[in-house]
Structure formats: C-alpha cells, structure tokens
Amino acid sequence: MFNTKPQSMAKILLVNRSPQNLAVALVRSGGHEPIEVLSFKHGLEVARDLPYDSIVVAEYKNSDGEAPEFMENLEKSGIHHRVIVHSDKCGYTEWNRVHRYKSFATYLQTAALDQTLLESIDLYLPGLRNRELLPGNLFQQHGEVADKIMCELGKVAPLDVNVTVSGESGLGKERIAKAVHERSARNRMPMSFVRHADMEIDPYCQTSCGECFLEKCFRENQGGTLALIDLPHFCRKGQAVLLNKMHDPECNVRLIATADKNLMKRKVEAGDFNSNLWFELSEGMIEIPPLRDCPDNIEWLAKKLLEHFCAKHNRPQLIITSDALMVLKAFAWPGNVMQLNTFLVRKASKCDSGVIDADDVLDLIEVEEVRHGESQLDRFVRVLKTSPSVTIAAKRLGKSVRTIYNWMKSYGVNSKGIPIANKSLQPSL
Incomplete structure (x- = not known):
C-alpha cells in the first residue's frame, strides 16, 4: 500500500526564458511551488542558497547561454543539485553535451515533458524516491x-x-x-x-x-x-x-x-x-x-512508448519503421501493453543506429496457427496482407521463402495477398 505524496524541504528552481512555460504549468500541477528565474546567471545565484538536494529544471537554451555552460558553472561553484534539462531538439549533439554531466544531470525532450517531468521530479526529490510511481496519463489507449x-x-x-x-x-x-x-x-x-x-x-x-x-x-x-x-x-x-x-x-x-x-x-x-x-x-x-482487439492502436502506442523510453533515459529519439510496425500489429500481445512496452524497451536498449526495423523485431514472430473458422488459404492470404515482406510471411507460416513464392504463383496472389488478374484463388493449400 502507498499513500499520497510526502512533503520535502528541498526546492524546485525553474530557469526558463518565459514565465509562460510548459514546465512551470506541469510543476505546479504536481502540487509543487517552484522558484522561477529567467536567466542562467540569476539561476546560479539562487541555486547557491537552495536547500541540499533541491532540483533545477532548465531549458537547454536561454537568453544568456546554454545549459551545459550553466551546469559547468554549478560544478565549479560546488553546487550539487540535480539538474533536469529539457529541449525541443533531440539530436545527439545536445544529448552528448548534457550527458557529460550525467552524474547530476538528466535530459528530457520538450515534446514528452508532460509525461516525464513530474516522474523525474518524483524520482529525485527527497522523500519521494523509491516510491512506486503511478503516472496519471492514460497513454496506453488511443x-x-x-x-x-x-x-x-x-x-x-x-x-x-x-x-x-x-x-x-x-x-x-x-x-x-x-x-x-x-x-x-x-x-x-x-x-x-x-x-x-x-x-x-x-x-x-x-x-x-x-x-x-x-x-x-x-x-x-x-x-x-x-x-x-x-x-x-x-x-x-x-x-x-x-x-x-x-x-x-x-x-x-x-x-x-x-x-x-x-x-x-x-x-x-x-x-x-x-x-x-x-x-x-x-x-x-x-x-x-485487450490490445489484440485494437491493432490500429499499436502504431501510436509503440511510438509513444519509445518516446517515453528515450526521454526517461536521456536518449535521442528512436525511429520505428513502417515494416517493423506491421510486424508488431500482426502479433497477438497476450500480455497487452505491458508486454509491448517490455519488448520495445529491450529492443531500444540495444539499438545503436537510432532506427528499429523489421529485422530487429523478427524474434517476436511465431508460427501462427489457423484461426477458428479459417481455411489454410485464408490464413495464407491474411499473413501475406499483414507482413511487410515475404521473408516475414514465411517465418509466420513456418515455411521457406521458396515455398511461399511457389504458393503465390499457384494461387494467383502477389506478395500483399492480392489476387492477380485472370487468376483465381484455389480452395486450399
């Protein structure tokens, strides 16, 4: 059992170019009363007097410089607050510059700030650490x-x-x-x-x-x-x-x-x-x-979960290709959103190229059984229509690629399961 949020003596300092900022609204919506400044210079002065273990939330760029220089000045001044930097850019350059200070800095993307900022604050603010997090957003459905x-x-x-x-x-x-x-x-x-x-x-x-x-x-x-x-x-x-x-x-x-x-x-x-x-x-x-009844939800959900992963772990945004999404949509997901999230986290953790393609998710594919009331031919056409390539269709059917091409020729369909002109589908395989 866990109860409502405990209080802490630590403070939250917001360094933003404008008081009308998303971070300000989010922090206040979380029940916090932040201290707001509009420049890194003023932020450095205020940070000196903050209680130990306070948190600084700063935009990457401000009127008087950029966050990496601000963090360098904090370090030189012996100020050891946790810094959460957010930016509307998600390139490797910005991420690498902040990552140099990974011992006390976290990098979030502005696009995902509504999902990640309060979670990061809960993670680092004294009295809130190690409690079970339960974000209020309902991103598991769309x-x-x-x-x-x-x-x-x-x-x-x-x-x-x-x-x-x-x-x-x-x-x-x-x-x-x-x-x-x-x-x-x-x-x-x-x-x-x-x-x-x-x-x-x-x-x-x-x-x-x-x-x-x-x-x-x-x-x-x-x-x-x-x-x-x-x-x-x-x-x-x-x-x-x-x-x-x-x-x-x-x-x-x-x-x-x-x-x-x-x-x-x-x-x-x-x-x-x-x-x-x-x-x-x-x-x-x-x-x-269940997720299997909402296949059209999987594309949006997969992108949202990857966005959440990258923001949470200070990683540049990953791209998932349309072919990979077709593979995800073809899977039944008996463990629903939890299983999808675990699978994507495992793939994202090992991705070095910044792109998740169909080849990266092939281990998800299992040989599909014939569904209730479905003929072998119906199964063949269905798998072709929902597979990004013949190779993936072959794996789903438990057959060789050569066999799949032979079936396509015999039953008059192309690689997308669409009948070819002047040919009719045979009644069975």
Whole structure:
C-alpha cells in the first residue's frame, strides 16, 4: 500500500526564458511551488542558497547561454543539485553535451515533458524516491478506445459509487483507478492501493488474512478512496471484512477495484468469491479492451512508448519503421501493453543506429496457427496482407521463402495477398 505524496524541504528552481512555460504549468500541477528565474546567471545565484538536494529544471537554451555552460558553472561553484534539462531538439549533439554531466544531470525532450517531468521530479526529490510511481496519463489507449474509456470514466467518477476497472493483465487498470479518484469529489482526500499480498506480509497483524490491516486501510483513507488491486485474489476472510466495512454507516471510503472480468466470473461461479461483494463493487464498471482487439492502436502506442523510453533515459529519439510496425500489429500481445512496452524497451536498449526495423523485431514472430473458422488459404492470404515482406510471411507460416513464392504463383496472389488478374484463388493449400 502507498499513500499520497510526502512533503520535502528541498526546492524546485525553474530557469526558463518565459514565465509562460510548459514546465512551470506541469510543476505546479504536481502540487509543487517552484522558484522561477529567467536567466542562467540569476539561476546560479539562487541555486547557491537552495536547500541540499533541491532540483533545477532548465531549458537547454536561454537568453544568456546554454545549459551545459550553466551546469559547468554549478560544478565549479560546488553546487550539487540535480539538474533536469529539457529541449525541443533531440539530436545527439545536445544529448552528448548534457550527458557529460550525467552524474547530476538528466535530459528530457520538450515534446514528452508532460509525461516525464513530474516522474523525474518524483524520482529525485527527497522523500519521494523509491516510491512506486503511478503516472496519471492514460497513454496506453488511443483514438476511439480512449474516447470510450474516458466517456465511461467521466460518467462514473463524479457519482461516488463503487467502481470496478475490468480488463486483462498489462492494460494499466491501476492508472484508470487513480484517474477515477482524481476526477471525483474526493480528490483532495487520501487514496491508497492495497493487494491481498499486502495483508499477508503485514508484520503488525496477528489475525488471519490481515483483518486488522484492512481495518487500518479504511481508517487511514476515511473520506477518501481505497483501491483493491486484483480483486479475484482476495480470500474469503478478506472478502468478509470488505463487505462488513461497506455496510458500516461510519465508514466513508469509496472502493475502486481492478479485476480480470473472466477470472472474476469463474471465481463467483465456483463459489470462491462472494457474489454480493462483487455486485456491490461493480456498481460502476469501466472495461478496457485487450490490445489484440485494437491493432490500429499499436502504431501510436509503440511510438509513444519509445518516446517515453528515450526521454526517461536521456536518449535521442528512436525511429520505428513502417515494416517493423506491421510486424508488431500482426502479433497477438497476450500480455497487452505491458508486454509491448517490455519488448520495445529491450529492443531500444540495444539499438545503436537510432532506427528499429523489421529485422530487429523478427524474434517476436511465431508460427501462427489457423484461426477458428479459417481455411489454410485464408490464413495464407491474411499473413501475406499483414507482413511487410515475404521473408516475414514465411517465418509466420513456418515455411521457406521458396515455398511461399511457389504458393503465390499457384494461387494467383502477389506478395500483399492480392489476387492477380485472370487468376483465381484455389480452395486450399
């Protein structure tokens, strides 16, 4: 379980060319009260008097110089605050100049600042380090999917009913739960996240299944929100405590649960989960579709995740080619956004050229089985249409490239699965 943000004596100094700056708005939206200056010279003077372990956020270019010279002056003056530099450029030159001071400097891209600045501040500001980060942005969905989720969220968040966020693993259900709290009338009150495992390891609780742990959670979040993560995993004793607290007239806590709907249904049908508790927790329901049902979302999402990775790790922006994106779209992603992010981080970490191409993601490809109700010929055409090259189609079908060309000739289709004039597709392979 973790609670709201703790306070720190350290300060945040903003060095910007204009007070109407995105960084200023973002820092204030994070609940901080920054000190603002408009030049590196003034910033150096103010930095001398800041408490130890404060943070300096600076634009790469300012009216009186550039950030690398400013950091050099900080170092010469014996000022050891963490510096976060942001720039609208993402070239190797700017990155390398800042990277010289990597022991105390971080480089962020202005284009991704809304996703990375507060996360970096949370990482380096004393009292916030090492806590579990839970960004409020919902970048795991896009387009019609995101519009539907936000519409459902906008309807249930203000109603003060108990809510279940339903979806498979790897979809960021906890972020949606946090967004519900932030858009409710309770948003100025505490919010905590609790898992069944937290009750089992609580060293101060001697009762079975951490009954007193749950009691403590309700006390600490009175007037606020308690998020129950992975609801189907709560044992019968924990379910009974939750149901009792929900019926306690003195308990003023909103509950938001996250659950895999299919697993939840099986648990209820098997009698392993209290159906009354499930009904009461699902007064409001927000469902997140799996990534395989949103293939058009993958391109935007892959670019966004790579942008987030590069900004977080001070790397120049990586480019992912259209052929590589076709391979990603052809994969089912059983682990959803979490699996996609892990895969892209692994590839980005090893990329030296600045470009991720189809060849870089070939290890993702597995031999595809025939889908339900699909003929072998339908499978062949589908794979050709969704593969950037014949080589990749061959790997997906578990055949040699030569065999694929022979099939294309025999069944009258080109490399994109489109029938060739005056030829008709054969009924089977």
